[in-house]
Amino acid sequence: MDQELLQDQPLWEKLIKKWFWLYLFSFLVAPAGYIIKVLISNSVSVADVWVLYSVVGLIWLLSVYNDLGLTESLQYFLPRYWIKKQYNYIKTSLYLSLFAQFSTGLLIVLLLWFGAPWLAQNYFHSPSAEVILRYFCFYFLGINLFQILQSVFVAFQNTFSFQFVDFVRMRSIVWFTFFFFVTWRQSIEWYSLNRVLGLAVGILVAGVLFYKNYRKTLLQWEIVLEKPMIKEYLGYAFWCFVGLNAGHLFGQIIQQLVIVVLGPESAGYYTNFISLFGISTMIVWPIIGLIFPLVSELITKKDDEKLRNLYRFFYTYFAVFSLLLASFLVVLWPETALVLFGQKFVFSGEMLSWWSIFTIFTIFVGFNFAVIAGMGKIKERVKMLLISVVVVAIVSLVGLYTIWIYWSILALGAGYGLLFWLSFRLIYKDIKFGVDWKFILKNTILALILSVWIWIIKSDLFVFDDMMRYSNLWKLVGLGFAFFLVFVGVNWKRAMMLKSEVMRMRGK
DSSP, X not given: OOSOSSOOOOHHHIIIIIHHHHHHHHHHHHHHHHHHHHHHHTTSOHHHHHHHHHHHHHHHHHHHHHHTTHHHHHHHHHHHHHHTTOHHHHHHHHHHHHHHHHHHHHHHHHHHHHHHHHHHHHTSOOTHHHHHHHHHHHHHHHHHHHHHHHHHHHHTTOHHHHHHHHHHHHHHHHHHHHHHHHTTXXXXXXXXXXXXXXXXXXXXXXHHHHHHHHTTTTTTSOOOOOHXXXXXXXXXXXXXXXXXXXXXXXXXXXXXXXXXXXXXXXXXXXXXXXXXXXGGTTTTHHHHHHHHHHHHHHHHTTOHHHHHHHHHHHHXXXXXXXXXXXXXXXXXXXXXXXXXXXXXXXXXXXXXXXXXXXXXXXXXXXXXXXXXXXXXXXXXXXXXXXHHHHHHHHHHHHHHHHHTTHHHHHHHHHHHHHHHHHHHHHHHHHSOOOOOHHHHHHHHHHHHHHHHHHHHHGGGXXXXXXXXXXXXXXHHHHHXXXXXXXXXXXXXXXXXXXXXXXXXXXXX
């Protein structure tokens, strides 16, 4: 072998070194989606925003049937095959996933291409949707290859390559969007083309990194068609596929009900609500992306002590982080929406103020689901999602006709709350772990005091006028910096203790 693909590192190295790349590129990538949305929201109508992002949602929904659960199956089995020295299985699973996804992808693209006129007229009610759908046919084929390459990076915890190629893809989309914006190609047709062009650049860079890092290892082995291996691999993929269906249904059901019950304008507000909603989790999601292969590795090695340390660390420190983030944003979401999307979308920010109390559920559901996937308990995850889908559908139907769009927030919160409780029970049953409740309580009180202070002074700081957006932006950044500076100061001694603990873990 010319390199060790899955190094046997102490837990502290995985948490610090690998998370460094995750955080670095995540901070660089994070603004990209919002820059794109800001440019689009400020150059087309609310209804056009809905059309474009509804097509994007449809494409992601169709990707469930294209993926067949093989992407997650690949990420689960590659580290296991490597640890067990089943090298031929690695190459077999790669080619099996690639063949299956391109075959189903081609079939879906043909249906989408010829069905575009009907969908544009009968579902999206916009002539522009036909052109957008056909652009996304090319995107649909390209994303297959991109995801396979990324799955290899994820499985072997190559966080630099995984995050770097996504950074290149998203930044390319931003530049193409900006180019269309300043050259007055301000239409949703042009803005959909930017995603295809950005993906092409991302595939090129990912292909170069894959060839450079893995051509002498992953590509040198043989393809073996052994029935037990294929049965286990496809069996895991099947339940991933069912889970992806349930997960997409969970994410889309409220949006679709809003469209049907309340119409396109409300759906436009809800679309930007979901975009803002992503801000509250963008800092922890990169970490969650590493949890899945890391847990799979530790379980394969039967290292329960490192698993216990990992769970305790996440539940203690990220509980505090999510509480602080929620308390800050619950009072400043309208101002955030004003800065990002303009005054016409301030209502989306008001919706997020209500949602912020559920932030902790969102963060921990992502973590818990990554852990459950690493445990190989995919069937249990599917059951949780299906139960939550039913609950969300019932709650949404009851409330949208009476309390308008505000009820969608409560429905989404109820769904995430249920998912958190069910997933936590399963993890805690497998491995018992503790958290530092005194630390959590102290910071909860601190968060409440700081959020009340911001609520009192914010009316004197912010002006709800599109002409004052840049002034409001700097005030928002200044408040955020002051908020978290106070938090760091109060917890300085704990930060130093955490540093010492990490150093002690070095030898474990």
